[in-house]
Amino acid sequence: MEFVKETSPHVKRKDNLNWMLLDVIIALAPVLICAFVYYPLDALRTVSLSVVTMELCEFLFVIITKKSWKEFKLYNFLSALISALIFSLMMPSNPGWESGMGYWIVIASAAIGIILGKLLFGGFGQNIFNPAALGMVIARLGWSGLMANNTPNFASDVMAGATPLEFGKTFSNIANANLFDLFMGRYPAALGEALSFAILIGLIYLLIRRTIDWRVVVGYAGAFIALALVAGIIVNIKLPNVSFLKFTVYQIFSGGFLFCCVFMITDPVTGPTTSPARFIFGAFGATVAIFIRFFAAAPEGVAYGILFANMIAPVLDYPQWASQKWKKWHWITLGSLMGVALLVVILVFSLKEGFVA
Amino acid sequence: MIAKSKLIQDNRGLLSVELANIELKAPEFVYLALENARCPKAEALVKAGDRVLLGQKIGVRHGPFFDQNIHATVSGTVVGFEKHGYRNGKVVNTIKIQNDFKDEKDPSIVERSDEEVAKLSREEIAEIVKDKSMVGLGGSSFPTYIKFQTKDPINTILINGVECEPYLNADQRLMEGEVDKLIKGMHLLQQAFGTKDCRICVKEKHAELIQELKVAFEEDGGDLAVAPMQNFYPQGWEVAMIETATGIRLAPGELPAKKGIIDFNAASVVGIYDAVKYNMPVYERYLSVQGDGVVTPANCKLRIGTLLSEVIAQCGGYKGDDKKVLILGGPMMGSAIPTDDTILSKTITSILVLNEHPVEEHPCVRCGSCVLSCPAGLEPVNIMNAVKAVNKEAIKALQPLRCIECGLCTYSCTSGIRVTDYVRRAKIIAKL
Numbered sequence: 001m002e003f004v005k006e007t008s009p010h011v012k013r014k015d016n017l018n019w020m021l022l023d024v025i026i027a028l029a030p031v032l033i034c035a036f037v038y039y040p041l042d043a044l045r046t047v048s049l050s051v052v053t054m055e056l057c058e059f060l061f062v063i064i065t066k067k068s069w070k071e072f073k074l075y076n077f078l079s080a081l082i083s084a085l086i087f088s089l090m091m092p093s094n095p096g097w098e099s100g101m102g103y104w105i106v107i108a109s110a111a112i113g114i115i116l117g118k119l120l121f122g123g124f125g126q127n128i129f130n131p132a133a134l135g136m137v138i139a140r141l142g143w144s145g146l147m148a149n150n151t152p153n154f155a156s157d158v159m160a161g162a163t164p165l166e167f168g169k170t171f172s173n174i175a176n177a178n179l180f181d182l183f184m185g186r187y188p189a190a191l192g193e194a195l196s197f198a199i200l201i202g203l204i205y206l207l208i209r210r211t212i213d214w215r216v217v218v219g220y221a222g223a224f225i226a227l228a229l230v231a232g233i234i235v236n237i238k239l240p241n242v243s244f245l246k247f248t249v250y251q252i253f254s255g256g257f258l259f260c261c262v263f264m265i266t267d268p269v270t271g272p273t274t275s276p277a278r279f280i281f282g283a284f285g286a287t288v289a290i291f292i293r294f295f296a297a298a299p300e301g302v303a304y305g306i307l308f309a310n311m312i313a314p315v316l317d318y319p320q321w322a323s324q325k326w327k328k329w330h331w332i333t334l335g336s337l338m339g340v341a342l343l344v345v346i347l348v349f350s351l352k353e354g355f356v357a
Numbered sequence: 358m359i360a361k362s363k364l365i366q367d368n369r370g371l372l373s374v375e376l377a378n379i380e381l382k383a384p385e386f387v388y389l390a391l392e393n394a395r396c397p398k399a400e401a402l403v404k405a406g407d408r409v410l411l412g413q414k415i416g417v418r419h420g421p422f423f424d425q426n427i428h429a430t431v432s433g434t435v436v437g438f439e440k441h442g443y444r445n446g447k448v449v450n451t452i453k454i455q456n457d458f459k460d461e462k463d464p465s466i467v468e469r470s471d472e473e474v475a476k477l478s479r480e481e482i483a484e485i486v487k488d489k490s491m492v493g494l495g496g497s498s499f500p501t502y503i504k505f506q507t508k509d510p511i512n513t514i515l516i517n518g519v520e521c522e523p524y525l526n527a528d529q530r531l532m533e534g535e536v537d538k539l540i541k542g543m544h545l546l547q548q549a550f551g552t553k554d555c556r557i558c559v560k561e562k563h564a565e566l567i568q569e570l571k572v573a574f575e576e577d578g579g580d581l582a583v584a585p586m587q588n589f590y591p592q593g594w595e596v597a598m599i600e601t602a603t604g605i606r607l608a609p610g611e612l613p614a615k616k617g618i619i620d621f622n623a624a625s626v627v628g629i630y631d632a633v634k635y636n637m638p639v640y641e642r643y644l645s646v647q648g649d650g651v652v653t654p655a656n657c658k659l660r661i662g663t664l665l666s667e668v669i670a671q672c673g674g675y676k677g678d679d680k681k682v683l684i685l686g687g688p689m690m691g692s693a694i695p696t697d698d699t700i701l702s703k704t705i706t707s708i709l710v711l712n713e714h715p716v717e718e719h720p721c722v723r724c725g726s727c728v729l730s731c732p733a734g735l736e737p738v739n740i741m742n743a744v745k746a747v748n749k750e751a752i753k754a755l756q757p758l759r760c761i762e763c764g765l766c767t768y769s770c771t772s773g774i775r776v777t778d779y780v781r782r783a784k785i786i787a788k789l
Contacts, residue, residue, distance in 0.1 A: 001681055001697070003680070003682070003683050003693075003694070003695055003696060003697070004680050004682050004693065004713045005693055005695050006693050007692075007693070007775060007777065007778050007781075008684075008686075008688075008689060008690050008691055008693070008762070008764050008777065009688060009690065009764030009765075009767050009768050009777065010682055010684055010689075010691070010693065010709070010711055011365060011366075011368065011369075011523070011688045011689065012368070012714070012716050012767070012770075012773065013358075013362055013366060013769050013770075014366055014368055015358040015771055016771070016773075017722065017771050017772045017773070018719075019358075020358060020722070020724070020771055075719055075720070123720075124720050124722075125720030125721050125722055125723070125772075126720075209358070211359065213359045213724075213725065268359065268722050268725065269722050269723055271723070273723050273725040273736060273738050273739060274725070274728055274736060275725075275728070275729065278725075317736075317739060319743060319748075319750075319751035319752075320754045322736055322755075323734075323736075324728050324729075324734050324736060325734055
């Protein structure tokens with residue numbers, strides 16, 4: 001009889017990395033299907049281009065580093081697929097197909113995203129930045145004019161022409177917005193990030209399957225909603241016809257907030273590992289996102305929020321102070337972060353002349 | 358999956374099988390280890406051809422700060438000295454004794470009367486226990502007499518009958534079968550430590566056993582109690598058990614005695630009673646033989662010093678042609694041994710024969726399941742990364758020495774990484 005020498009423990013929980021990755025793809029499916037229904041040709045072009053680009057980069061990376069195509073494992077394929085799907089769902093519906101620029105933009109920013117964001121750091125499991133968010137930001141910075149080019153393939157009564165975020169920059173417009181259209185994603189926006197109902201289905205699936213950590217989601221959504229609510233209350237005081245509830249709901253369902261909350265900030269590779277740090281990580285990402293949304297020239301800041309949060313993740317995990325138990329510094333960090341953010345929102349919204357209009 | 362692991366899944370369908378109770382045949386030969394993990398040197402007091410009696414002192418092990426007597430577990434003739442595997446996987450010298458199946462007791466094995474026992478002080482009990490080389494029978498093999506020498510006042514005695522590892526139920530069997538000795542042993546501890554608060558910790562899911570114990574304690578007079586424990590792993594860890602029983606959470610590295618608590622394994626209590634009342638060292642113990650790689654998984658009473666291969670043979674031998682993992686102890690913390698030519702010492706609670714289930718290792722995705730699961734509150738993933746980076750400052754800051762090697766980090770790892778191995782390496786580096 002042959003005996004195996006192995007170290008304890010000798011039993012293993014029934015779960016698997018490939019299943020975890022597959023779960024994300026399953027959760028993305030409703031959004032993907034809706035995107036194909038809403039923008040059939042645009043979605044087909046963007047999704048296929050970015051999937052091929054990212055898979056190719058990942059494959060070449062494996063061949064270069066591991067010297068054999070056999071080392072291209074299922075998880076390599078699935079993780080690149082996830083990045084590609086998330087990236088393409090965040091792209092505008094028409095980044096310039098007619099001029100041919102669109103094809104170039106998708107390929108270039110997908111490749112830069114995965115190479116700079118992931119492969120240069122050592123590939124799967126080693127990356128600091130979310131490749132999809134990085135690719136998105138590259139596209140936004142490089143081709144900002146074309147990135148705003150969202151052409152809806154359906155009639156939208158309220159916000160024709162502008163995206164809800166541009167529309168909502170003038171706060172008084174929010175009073176006229178149709179929240180149901182917003183919830184159904186029936187307005188000009190990126191391919192997938194507007195489809196709130198489909199995203200929420202994905203969120204429920206991921207939470208049930210425990211593929212994402214609810215702590216990050218709660219930290220991210222909690223901070224975002226708190227800041228939006230405070231801003232909404234001030235807006236409501238200054239503009240009585242904009243209810244603060246409608247303002248908050250409008251902020252939640254417009255732009256990429258929900259999409260990032262479910263699929264991007266929850267990426268465990270680019271986040272911290274301890275529970276208190278995950279709340280702080282989420283809250284930080286949401287704060288950056290809402291600051292850019294309210295105070296910056298760019299219409300949307302969730303992708304920047306993800307990247308900034310990615311940057312502080314190693315700091316939160318620094319061995320000298322990382323702890324799974326809530327320590328004093330966790331409370332101080334979270335408290336001062338939220339305190340400062342709330343203070344800035346309150347001061348700017350209530351004191352700056354002409355800001356709330 | 359990003360989730361905390363508290364219960365160990367039964368992926369091999371082993372818990373549904375009721376264990377058979379089998380009588381092991383008394384072994385023809387027993388092999389008693391000279392050295393062991395705690396005592397690197399030993400001397401034998403017998404030579405080949407000598408006749409020895411059950412319970413006779415046949416050797417002495419020399420530990421770093423204590424000596425430990427070796428007692429014969431059968432009566433018979435010393436054949437000589439042989440090398441065999443030991444529970445830590447190493448090869449040790451053993452005294453081989455041929456059994457004459459008479460179990461003739463050594464003249465030193467004289468029963469004390471109840472009056473004599475009632476007069477014993479803690480120091481005297483410690484002396485007896487030391488002389489009979491009693492050690493913690495839960496697997497730690499920590500010399501019991503040292504526990505009796507504590508200077509701190511003791512208010513609470515806890516008996517650890519939790520047996521939190523899956524697949525094991527030797528202690529459960531012991532508590533069912535030896536209630537009498539258990540109760541008397543608990544009274545002995547009450548007497549030694551001068552406190553009435555003595556509780557036995559049993560998992561909630563053993564409702565029947567709890568009921569039996571309660572009835573027995575009631576008949577006995579009612580100053581013993583059962584403390585129901587939760588079913589999670591590692592509830593049997595001293596710190597977790599004390600927390601559930603008394604609500605006190607020990608600081609890392611703190612001895613329970615500092616908080617007025619002392620704890621003993623259930624099997625040790627019976628062993629202490631046997632040593633004090635009958636002057637008898639431990640010569641047999643309850644043992645589970647479990648696993649999907651053995652024909653008849655069973656509970657049995659084992660004569661200390663039996664060869665592992667002999668026990669397996671009596672349980673019907675190995676099942677199937679798969680490679681086997683041979684484990685002494687539980688599936689979470691027990692060590693796999695390289696050969697079945699291994700002697701069974703008194704601290705072995707179970708034998709597991711598992712068919713090999715290789716797990717493919719993937720890159721870490723920092724899901725944090727190990728951090729969520731760690732009962733000691735460590736961050737195994739960060740310790741692993743610090744070990745990979747050979748970053749000594751980071752390793753020390755992460756306090757790997759608080760690790761109890763429960764194995765939950767490897768168990769819960771989504772990527773199938775043997776995280777516990779990295780933490781073990783970190784413990785070595787942190788000590789440098």
